[in-house]
Amino acid sequence: MSGIIAVAAAALLAAVCGALLKKSNHEMALVLSLAAAVAVVLFAVLQAGEISALFETFTEIEPYETVLSVMLKALGIVLVGRIAVGVCKDAGENALAVGVEFSMQAALLLTALPLIRTLLEAIREMLKL
Amino acid sequence: MKKIRMLLFFLAAVCLLAVLPVRAESTETEIYEKSGAASLFDALPEEAGDILKNAGITASESRTGDAESFLYALSMGMREKLTAPVRALAVLLAAILLCRLITTLAPEALQALSGFCGAMTAAVVLFPPLSELTAKSATVIEAIGVFLAAAIPVYVGLLMTLGNVAAGTTYGALTLTAANGISALASGVTVPLLRVFLALSTVSAATSFSLKRLTDMLYKFLKWIMVLAVTLFTGILSLQTLISAQTDAVTGRTARMLASSAIPIVGGAFGDALAAISGSVSLIKSGVGAFGLLASFAVFLPICLEALAWIAVCILASLAAELFEETRLAAFFDGCVTALKLLLAAVFSVGAVAVICAGVVLCVRGAYA
Numbered sequence: 325m326s327g328i329i330a331v332a333a334a335a336l337l338a339a340v341c342g343a344l345l346k347k348s349n350h351e352m353a354l355v356l357s358l359a360a361a362v363a364v365v366l367f368a369v370l371q372a373g374e375i376s377a378l379f380e381t382f383t384e385i386e387p388y389e390t391v392l393s394v395m396l397k398a399l400g401i402v403l404v405g406r407i408a409v410g411v412c413k414d415a416g417e418n419a420l421a422v423g424v425e426f427s428m429q430a431a432l433l434l435t436a437l438p439l440i441r442t443l444l445e446a447i448r449e450m451l452k453l
Numbered sequence: 454m455k456k457i458r459m460l461l462f463f464l465a466a467v468c469l470l471a472v473l474p475v476r477a478e479s480t481e482t483e484i485y486e487k488s489g490a491a492s493l494f495d496a497l498p499e500e501a502g503d504i505l506k507n508a509g510i511t512a513s514e515s516r517t518g519d520a521e522s523f524l525y526a527l528s529m530g531m532r533e534k535l536t537a538p539v540r541a542l543a544v545l546l547a548a549i550l551l552c553r554l555i556t557t558l559a560p561e562a563l564q565a566l567s568g569f570c571g572a573m574t575a576a577v578v579l580f581p582p583l584s585e586l587t588a589k590s591a592t593v594i595e596a597i598g599v600f601l602a603a604a605i606p607v608y609v610g611l612l613m614t615l616g617n618v619a620a621g622t623t624y625g626a627l628t629l630t631a632a633n634g635i636s637a638l639a640s641g642v643t644v645p646l647l648r649v650f651l652a653l654s655t656v657s658a659a660t661s662f663s664l665k666r667l668t669d670m671l672y673k674f675l676k677w678i679m680v681l682a683v684t685l686f687t688g689i690l691s692l693q694t695l696i697s698a699q700t701d702a703v704t705g706r707t708a709r710m711l712a713s714s715a716i717p718i719v720g721g722a723f724g725d726a727l728a729a730i731s732g733s734v735s736l737i738k739s740g741v742g743a744f745g746l747l748a749s750f751a752v753f754l755p756i757c758l759e760a761l762a763w764i765a766v767c768i769l770a771s772l773a774a775e776l777f778e779e780t781r782l783a784a785f786f787d788g789c790v791t792a793l794k795l796l797l798a799a800v801f802s803v804g805a806v807a808v809i810c811a812g813v814v815l816c817v818r819g820a821y822a
Contacts, residue, residue: 382547385540389573392544395551399572402559411559425562432566439573443580447652450584 327371331364348355365407394435401431490741492746496603498596501751504530508749515748523747531758538762541578545770548574553777568781572658575782579767579789583651586760590796591644593756598636600752601765601807603627604745608814611738615731616705620697620817631686635806638682643675643799647792650689654788658781661735665784679802687809698817723758738814745811753804757797764793 338360345353369376382392405428412421494502507526552571559567605628612621650671657664713724771786 347799373760379547379551382544385544386472388540388544388578391577392547392551395555395570395574398567399551399555399558402555402563402567406560425560428560428563429566429654432570434613436570436573439570439577441460443573443576443655446577446584450580450587450648451652 327367328367331367335364354411354415357414361407361411365403369418390438394439397435401428401435405431489610490744491711493600493604493607493741493744496600497748498592498752499756500530501596501748504751504755505748508747510744523750527751527754527758530755534755534759535762537582537757538766541582542769544578545575546773548578549770549773549777549779549782551667552779552782556779568779571779571782572785575770575785576658578785580651580655583763583789583792584648586756586763586793587644587647587651589756590647590760590800591640593753593800594636594640594644596747597803597807598633598751599641600748601632601636601810602627604748604807605810608745608810611734611741612814612817614734614798615738615817616706616708617698617701617817619700620694623693623697624690624813624817626688626752627686631682631690632806632810635682635686635803638678639799639803643679643795646671646675647795647799650677650795652788654785654792657788658785665788668788668791672795675795676798679798683802683805686806690809690813694813694817695699702818709789735818742811742815745814746808749804749807749811752807753800756800757804758796760793760800762765764790764797767793 338356342353342357342360345356376396379392379396382388405424408424409421409428412418412424492575494505497505503721504523504526508523509530510523510685548571552567554569555570556564605625608628609621612624650668652775653668653671657668709724709727713720713728716723767789771783771790774780774783774786
């Protein structure tokens with residue numbers, strides 16, 4: 325509970341400072357909001373250590389070791405991408421945001437590629453029988 | 454001298470009487486060996502043979518095992534197989550949770566792709582075991598066909614020895630034709646279509662194509678074919694055997710009465726001997742019929758229980774997916790449930806044919822009884 329209060333306070337402080345800085349130094353305001361976002365996400369990731377440990381125990385289940393690690397990678401991609409898209413939109417760089425979204429799509433597809441290969445192989449094996 | 458003769462006569466009578474049960478037992482063993490029932494155990498697949506051995510049931514001593522030991526042996530065999538569905542369920546639940554997290558965090562443009570990742574994960578977890586189960590069901594259907602091909606001539610032989618000539622002939626012709634027909638239908642049509650069905654369900658979940666109507670139609674079509682085939686087989690076999698058994702009973706009683714009254718002096722003894730042999734054959738028929746029944750269960754029940762475990766996994770995963778509003782995943786799990794139900798129907802219908810074949814043998818009474 326105290327953690328989320330600290331996060332909310334830090335985010336509010338960063339937002340207020342960013343708004344004040346925006347008038348005089350737009351670039352610094354952007355850097356501040358980016359730093360605040362990264363700090364908040366890092367805090368959340370550290371807080372969610374137990375949850376990630378739980379999911380890691382699932383990745384040890386045979387023969388599904390690789391399956392859940394793909395999903396965890398996808399979660400990481402989405403998390404990082406979302407922050408990047410948000411920052412780009414804040415900076416007014418919509419084209420850049422679209423580019424980041426496209427990169428996220430490509431990264432997600434690349435991550436899921438081993439799964440697609442495994443599945444296609446399994447389907448081929450089954451239909452060959 | 455007279456006393457000694459009387460004593461010798463008495464001793465000879467005692468010896469003869471003592472030998473009689475031994476002779477009856479040897480007759481029973483002889484009939485059993487000649488019936489070919491001993492070779493039934495060899496016609497069973499290895500797994501079913503192991504279950505029956507562990508339960509203490511063999512073709513020659515089927516009366517030593519009981520239903521409790523059979524169920525215990527069956528559950529012991531199932532224990533190892535149930536770990537895989539439980540593991541898969543744990544992974545699927547984790548995948549659903551992660552998928553929900555990704556969908557919540559992802560921007561709108563990426564929602565479809567995150568759903569696709571989830572569907573891929575679920576498909577990779579479920580597809581290999583279901584594919585293996587489908588291959589196993591084809592093997593089980595084939596094994597039931599092999600067992601029936603070995604068992605039906607034995608059943609027919611025993612029925613004919615009991616004097617049920619008409620019932621035996623009808624039974625043999627019907628069961629051999631229908632058992633082969635239903636086995637061919639299940640392994641030649643249902644199992645290949647099941648594979649296509651499973652592949653379509655997976656493709657439907659992974660892409661935006663909705664193949665639900667097509668898969669539903671396929672499911673209904675296959676289910677109706679199997680149900681119709683088994684119902685027709687059961688109906689015709691029961692009716693024909695019932696009518697033929699009545700005819701045989703009349704013929705048998707007439708023959709026994711004629712033998713008793715027409716053959717002078719030994720006519721009565723001949724009739725009694727016929728009844729005694731009929732009793733021995735009836736005993737063997739009951740043993741072989743019970744063995745056939747348990748052997749059929751041992752062949753098809755393990756795969757049915759395994760399929761039921763996977764159905765439970767898919768249903769629970771589907772419920773969890775619906776709870777987290779992952780509709781695409783839920784649709785995939787529902788497709789898997791339908792495929793498994795179809796597999797269960799195919800195996801069950803062929804297994805039902807084997808059970809009915811053995812059950813009818815148990816129910817038919819000897820014509821000389």
